[in-house]
Amino acid sequence: MSASAPARADGRVTAARCPPRRPQRARSLVGAALLLVGTLLLPLSLAALWARAELTDTDRYVAAIAPLAGNPAVQDAIVRDVTDGVMPHVRLDGLLKVVPRTERPALRRKFTRGIREFVDKQVRQVVTGRTFPAMWTGVHRTAHRTLDGTLTASGDAPVTLDLSPVIERVRHQLSGNGLGIDIVRRVPPTGASIVLLKSPDVPRLRTGFQAARTGALFLPPAAGLCLLTGLLLTRRRRRALICTAAGCAVACALLTTALALLRARLLDALPATVPRPAADAYTDALTASLRSGAWTAVGAAAVTIALAVAGPLTVRLRRAVPSTRQADAVPWWTACPGVRNVRRGGRRGPAEDRPRR
Numbered sequence: 298m299s300a301s302a303p304a305r306a307d308g309r310v311t312a313a314r315c316p317p318r319r320p321q322r323a324r325s326l327v328g329a330a331l332l333l334v335g336t337l338l339l340p341l342s343l344a345a346l347w348a349r350a351e352l353t354d355t356d357r358y359v360a361a362i363a364p365l366a367g368n369p370a371v372q373d374a375i376v377r378d379v380t381d382g383v384m385p386h387v388r389l390d391g392l393l394k395v396v397p398r399t400e401r402p403a404l405r406r407k408f409t410r411g412i413r414e415f416v417d418k419q420v421r422q423v424v425t426g427r428t429f430p431a432m433w434t435g436v437h438r439t440a441h442r443t444l445d446g447t448l449t450a451s452g453d454a455p456v457t458l459d460l461s462p463v464i465e466r467v468r469h470q471l472s473g474n475g476l477g478i479d480i481v482r483r484v485p486p487t488g489a490s491i492v493l494l495k496s497p498d499v500p501r502l503r504t505g506f507q508a509a510r511t512g513a514l515f516l517p518p519a520a521g522l523c524l525l526t527g528l529l530l531t532r533r534r535r536r537a538l539i540c541t542a543a544g545c546a547v548a549c550a551l552l553t554t555a556l557a558l559l560r561a562r563l564l565d566a567l568p569a570t571v572p573r574p575a576a577d578a579y580t581d582a583l584t585a586s587l588r589s590g591a592w593t594a595v596g597a598a599a600v601t602i603a604l605a606v607a608g609p610l611t612v613r614l615r616r617a618v619p620s621t622r623q624a625d626a627v628p629w630w631t632a633c634p635g636v637r638n639v640r641r642g643g644r645r646g647p648a649e650d651r652p653r654r
Contacts, residue, residue, distance in 0.1 A: 321532065328530030332537060335523030336544040339594065340552035342520045345512035347587040352448065352506050355441045359434050362582050366433040370574035372424045377572070379420045379463055380413060387412055419470045423463065432462045447499060448506045456499075539605045546598035549591040556584060556591075 350357055365371045387409070423429060440458045447456055524541065531537040560580055567576055 324530050325532050328527040328537070331523045331527030331530065332541045333527075333544070335520045335527060336541060336548055338516055338520035338523065339545050340548045340591070341512065342516040343549070343552065343587065343590050343594065345509050345516050347584075347590065348505070348509035349513035350586070351583060352509065353445060355438060355445065357586075358441045359438050361585065362437055362579070363430065363434055365578055365582055366430040368575075368578045370572065370578050372421075374572045374575035375424050375460070375463065376417060376420045379424075379460060379467060380417050382460070382464065383416050383420075383467065384409075384413055387416075416467075420463075420467050423466045423470050428466070429463075432466065436460065436462060448503050535605055539602050542598040542601040542605070546595045546602075549594040549598070553588055553591045556587065560584065 351361070436458060440456065444456045528534055528537055528541070564573065564576055564580065567573070
């Protein structure tokens with residue numbers, strides 16, 4: 298008898314309880330730490346991939362904002378900006394020379410209001426026309442390439458959205474109207490532009506762009522490696538998988554919440570001259586891929602949890618169903634005493650072993 302195996306009162310030997318193995322416990326702790334790190338890196342990886350794609354991929358950016366060409370809020374903002382760019386070049390001094398000086402201010406306001414309504418109508422026809430989506434994508438393609446060049450090079454030149462193609466189309470639209478001939482001659486080819494990035498903001502955005510580009514290369518592989526290694530190191534992998542999937546779902550949901558809060562803060566910081574509906578539409582179009590990616594990750598995590606929970610239940614059901622079928626498959630005639638004796642090898646019970654009188 299081994300000295301490490303204690304004996305019970307009935308003489309049986311019980312197995313000695315071994316102390317928990319420290320290497321296995323340390324291995325599980327390392328696996329849990331890696332799973333936690335991978336869960337935290339997942340939303341950061343999604344944000345870095347989104348930022349890198351939106352700032353470097355011109356085609357993806359253009360595809361994201363292309364539907365905005367038909368957005369009424371965006372169209373109203375463009376009509377206002379183009380009209381504001383045209384109106385400073387309208388001069389009414391020649392028309393007001395024959396009017397007495399006392400009547401010129403009121404007449405100037407009246408003429409200015411009428412000409413603005415006319416220009417607004419012509420610009421709206423251009424913005425709502427069939428050719429405007431092509432102009433819209435061309436303008437944004439040029440602006441995005443300029444932004445990409447500004448972020449990758451040195452300097453702090455502002456990034457603007459040049460509306461020259463729209464102005465040129467408006468000039469052509471006005472040239473077909475009798476009242477618009479005098480306006481066309483005074484409007485320069487570049488009459489309106491929208492500042493997308495001011496000079497003081499260029500260095501900060503360049504720093505963020507470099508961080509996003511580096512993070513997009515290293516964060517996703519690091520997150521995947523941490524999650525995979527953590528699952529391999531843990532002892533109870535099914536439980537670890539369920540907890541990790543739940544943590545990833547919560548982290549991605551928090552990412553969408555943080556994105557909504559940041560969006561509201563940025564929109565509140567915009568100047569009053571920027572229309573809020575157009576800014577809302579533009580922001581939603583740019584962040585649509587990030588939000589859809591986050592919610593896709595949440596859905597994948599929910600499916601993983603459901604499959605992990607349903608796995609053991611399925612195994613238990615499979616084990617229970619054959620035993621039930623085997624019990625039901627026993628023939629009725631096996632319940633007879635004679636048949637039972639035959640199945641037991643012909644052995645007789647105590648009553649049958651007695652001699653008959």
